[in-house]
Amino acid sequence: MYSTRLKVSLGRPSSTRAAVVLAVLTLCGCASQIPATIRTPPAVTVDLAQVQRDPARFTGQPVRWGGTIIAVRNHPDNTEIEVLARPLDAVGAPRAGSEGQGRFIARVGSFLDPAEVGVDRELTVVGPITGTETRPVGDYPYLYPIVRVEHRYLWPAAPPPSADVYYGPGFSPFYGPWYDPWFRSGFSPWYRPYGPYFRPPRRARHR
Incomplete structure (x- = not known):
C-alpha cells in the first residue's frame, strides 16, 4: 500500500515536466504558423x-x-x-x-x-x-x-466547451472506486480528485 503511493508521488514531477515541455512545443508550433507581418x-x-x-x-x-x-x-x-x-x-x-x-x-x-x-x-x-x-x-x-x-x-475559433464527462472507476489511479459524479461540487466526503484516495470506513450492517 505505501510502496504504491510512493511510486505515484514520485511519478508526478516527471509527468508534469513532460506536460510542460509538450505545451511549450505546441505553443512554438502554433506561433510559427502566424505570419511575421502579424507577429511583428x-x-x-x-x-x-x-x-x-x-x-x-x-x-x-x-x-x-x-x-x-x-x-x-x-x-x-x-x-x-x-x-x-x-x-x-x-x-x-x-x-x-x-x-x-x-x-x-x-x-x-x-x-x-x-x-x-x-x-x-x-x-x-x-x-x-x-x-x-x-x-x-x-x-x-x-x-x-x-x-x-x-x-x-x-484567429482560429475557440473549440466548443467539452461536455462534463464522468470518468469511471479504473480510468485514473487518482479516483477511488466510490467516486460519485453527483457530488463534484465537494459535498461528498470521499471525493479525492487530485491525490491518493482513502478507503471510507465500513458501515455497520443492521440485522
Missing part, C-alpha cells in the same frame, strides 16, 4: 484613442490593431469589418477577456464572406490609417478610425 509590431505604436483625438496627425501611419469582430459589411469594391479593439499579446493576438479600447473599421479591398469572417471572431490587421468617419452607434455619433488592411489574420 510596428516601429511606432499608435493606439485608437490617439487617432480619435488627432486624426490628421496620424493619417498614413501604419498600425497593428486587433480585436473582436462586431459586424461585416460588403460593398461593391470592398468589405468593411467593424472591430471592437482589444490589447494584443506578444504574437499579435487579441487578449481574451480584456477590456475593449474602442471601435475601428478595417477596410479590405476585396469580397469577404460574412459566413467565414463572422461576428465574435478575433481578427488582427496591419495597415495605414486612412482617416476617420463618424457613424452612429445607437443614437451616439461615434468617430471610427479607418484602417486600409494590407495584412490580416483571422
